[in-house]
Amino acid sequence: MGYLKEGEQLKEVSCIDCHVNIKQEGKIDHSKDLIMPTADVCGKCHLQEFAERESERDTLIWPHGQWPDGRPSHALDYKANVETTVWAAMPQREVAEGCTMCHMNQNKCDTCHTRHEFSAAESRKPEACATCHSGVDHNNWEAYSMSKHGKMVAMLGNNWNWDVQLKDAYSKGGQTAPTCAGCHMEYEGEYAHNMVRKIRWANYPFVPGIAENINSEWSEERLDAWVTTCTQCHSERFARSYLDLMDKGTLQGLAKYQDAHEVVEKLYNEGLLAGQKTNRPNPPAPEKPGFMIFTQLFWSQDNNPASMELKVLEMGENDLAKMHVGLAHVNPGGWTYTEGWGPMNRAYVEVQDENFRIREMVALKERVAKLEGKRTSLLDLDSTAEKISLGGLGGGMLLAGTIALAGWRKRKQNEA
Amino acid sequence: MGYLKEGEQLKEVSCIDCHVNIKQEGKIDHSKDLIMPTADVCGKCHLQEFAERESERDTLIWPHGQWPDGRPSHALDYKANVETTVWAAMPQREVAEGCTMCHMNQNKCDTCHTRHEFSAAESRKPEACATCHSGVDHNNWEAYSMSKHGKMVAMLGNNWNWDVQLKDAYSKGGQTAPTCAGCHMEYEGEYAHNMVRKIRWANYPFVPGIAENINSEWSEERLDAWVTTCTQCHSERFARSYLDLMDKGTLQGLAKYQDAHEVVEKLYNEGLLAGQKTNRPNPPAPEKPGFMIFTQLFWSQDNNPASMELKVLEMGENDLAKMHVGLAHVNPGGWTYTEGWGPMNRAYVEVQDENFRIREMVALKERVAKLEGKRTSLLDLDSTAEKISLGGLGGGMLLAGTIALAGWRKRKQNEA
């Protein structure tokens, strides 16, 4: 397969094979002929692995278009990155570059197989995934490495043989606890460079349509595949019971998020967020104005976004994501108190407090306006008046809700 | 001792010994006879270790009932969990399950000695404790692992022999820095599965009666036992000096917490917290309504709790706990700036800001009311009026203070 004939192997790989062309002979011009190898260059010889990785484009087709085809995946992570509106909109290019530094597995193989060893053993270790799969919105590393699974690897891993293939890790390598690669590259007992065959929640339970789909046939088949994974060590009853806990806990977090979202959306629909009527500039193109859009995590100007708007956005993008990830990686502190539910409880409380204070202020302003003898009119800039006029349109709330949902949907299409 | 005769040892332990009965013979029915072994099953052979663990019930009797007998401890951690009101009250059972996943050492041995190796060497490593003893309200792992002690273990531990018994770790195992087990299982030079013999602060300095007791004879004896522990490596003068620093630093954190607590409690007593009079539903049974109760860390609805109420609750449960833990594990960033004092300073500042804003609003409302020609009366729902009417009862403040203290005390009894 690949650039080499069937069965042929390069005796050794030298600089020229990757940085000019495989088996290149003759003199080359260092100022013109050198290339930085992209994934397809590696694929010339490692066609099987390359093809497996590319297969992520086809094996993750969401049943209701919750997410574009093949996303999220390593195979399309660069495309997902550059199509994100905020990435294009950010005037701070070096900040945006921070996203790109991980979102380039589509183009390169050495994010996991670091140059110039390109070691398979290295990339089997959990630390190989940590730099990218960590942090405030996808803390897979933190959740896993602090779990009992992760700690067992930390304590015992030095005695295992990481040079055996993944399929032999437990039987021949001495492995006694799961690794990232061991679970996520496995599918019904086979191992491949396709990590998305068992994706159900995709880390982000708030993406519209994902929770609704979680008990569908599509999702149940993937759940069954997870049961196969877990039953390498655990009983089926144990595995199903735990995965059920994971789903239910995730839905509880989602409900808490939605409660807080509703409060802030209502404030937005009534025009009551800080500076909403007077001091809310549009985001830079190609981003469009909207309520609680992904862009606001990285861009802000004057009173766009409002503090509670950002709070709920982070609640969904960060805290709820971490809650699910904590559940998925069996890290109780990762879903109950340190991450997940605890922070979501706190965010909800802050949202409710702010809601009270905003409406307390509105009520007092109304009393003062009454004392001033002013009559609220449709032309008034006063936010309470605005609310009334919108209400007068008969569908203001519904309309604004639709806009917000459209914002969500757009967001979703911009991510992967 | 135990199920086996004196001196008798099982040649090998097979599935049936633990999952049915020790030395069980004959055919068993897999659908009926299998059990998941609990700690007492392990104790049939490992009676010494089981008995040591159970002894925690008797060796931690608080002199003034600050905490129920034998708590906190591994021996009673499940009881402590299920008796916590919020655990019972939470509608989100999968969130509550997050607590139970650690609070089950009372029932099982494999949280430390993971199945199916049950290795003593593994459980001597600090990572064995990390999954449970970490996180926002008991960050023992983070404080220790980032301390010089912890980092020495990380750098040098691979060269030590973890198979020797704890008593021989320094002399024969090559160990040159302390581990969790090495310090916490030791008592006056002897090692046992009883971790609570030197408990003085119990991680939570805000629990009423603990700080007041810290110089008592009871506590001084335990301090002396710590000095014995530290003097395995350090001089007595050094050890006593550092432990004195730990106590004093903890008391400084406690005082800062109490300052903030007083401000918020006063707001509560005056009915001025956000939504306190209009939108504060009771928590689910069996929890009872109260000010700054443990339940509010995990449960919230509408304006219960208020944001600053939760802030101070977290200040005590989390930040002050972390401050003490940082001091106890010799991690300067863990008590001075990253955790502990720094976050408590920030929380205090937020509380004072909010206090100003709330009272500024009250004052403005009064001016508006005066303009409206209203006279404040005892029947008014206005919070300022309420304060006056409470004050008129002559003991309102005192009464409310008593209620809050009762809330604390109840909380304390529900935890361990």
Next chain:
Amino acid sequence: MGYLKEGEQLKEVSCIDCHVNIKQEGKIDHSKDLIMPTADVCGKCHLQEFAERESERDTLIWPHGQWPDGRPSHALDYKANVETTVWAAMPQREVAEGCTMCHMNQNKCDTCHTRHEFSAAESRKPEACATCHSGVDHNNWEAYSMSKHGKMVAMLGNNWNWDVQLKDAYSKGGQTAPTCAGCHMEYEGEYAHNMVRKIRWANYPFVPGIAENINSEWSEERLDAWVTTCTQCHSERFARSYLDLMDKGTLQGLAKYQDAHEVVEKLYNEGLLAGQKTNRPNPPAPEKPGFMIFTQLFWSQDNNPASMELKVLEMGENDLAKMHVGLAHVNPGGWTYTEGWGPMNRAYVEVQDENFRIREMVALKERVAKLEGKRTSLLDLDSTAEKISLGGLGGGMLLAGTIALAGWRKRKQNEA
């Protein structure tokens, strides 16, 4: 060199050599003669290393006095600590001691070479630096250890020979990824106990004069020295390109910080921060009152500091510092989303929200005052009136700005 003759080596070092005097003979009195060895004691034999360390005093002379001579450095870190006003001012001595526990490399060698092994191999490991170089305001360890560089060391370091000297680490030790010591002790290919020869940003981009100086000849020479460091593994083009990204990204963070700073400084100049006019006690001596001073990170009383004042202070001292450190250690999550820009975006949003709410309140108060028939006068304590009166002085804003800058400058001189 040093206490020993040229070429002479102690056969072994015994207790008495360090704790009394080198090659001391005869009986000593344990109650009188023992000393705790300071760095100069180590320097008696290790004069080369001691002299290199001391040379930090001379090799970091800031071109425009941005920072006192030789600071920040290990050689003067104790002096820097005790000269910090808040260190002297803190009534909580045990909290202040947390700073001192790291700021004592000026006096001791065993913070890196832990007693009583004093191993060079140990101090070459990244963990040797972690306990001090970590945390909320200088998270070098977190940024590095989560970067691909740091994770490679975690995965592969066990196979390297740490006993070879730093200069031979890559060529003979098998090292394939950078360590703290490997990059920071190196200067133009030579290794020494002087860590400050390539300092440009000094972790704190907000210190006045540092950003302005970043393209000066002084700074460019140091940048070139970094290029030499990076080109041990990377191409020069790659190195220069990345270092350029680091500088630009840092400047973007600085600009965001300055935007937020301006908003809060304006509130301060107008006297509008919470309790500013009525409830802002002076800090304890020798600290002097001021806007956004370093002391407020650790000291607070009543409404000093205000919440947003502390927020922006932390934005500069913590978030912006972390953003630069993330960039400097090639940790994308460390500058774009988890630390750095993400948190600074959030802080900016909170500042703008608060600014809106404060001015909304001022406007409402004015309407009420008008209804009350009050005339604002220069003698009024009302903050809006104050603003007008200051504005009337023609230079109030400028004046206040100068005061704030003086506060900065004072702060800078107290740190290192």
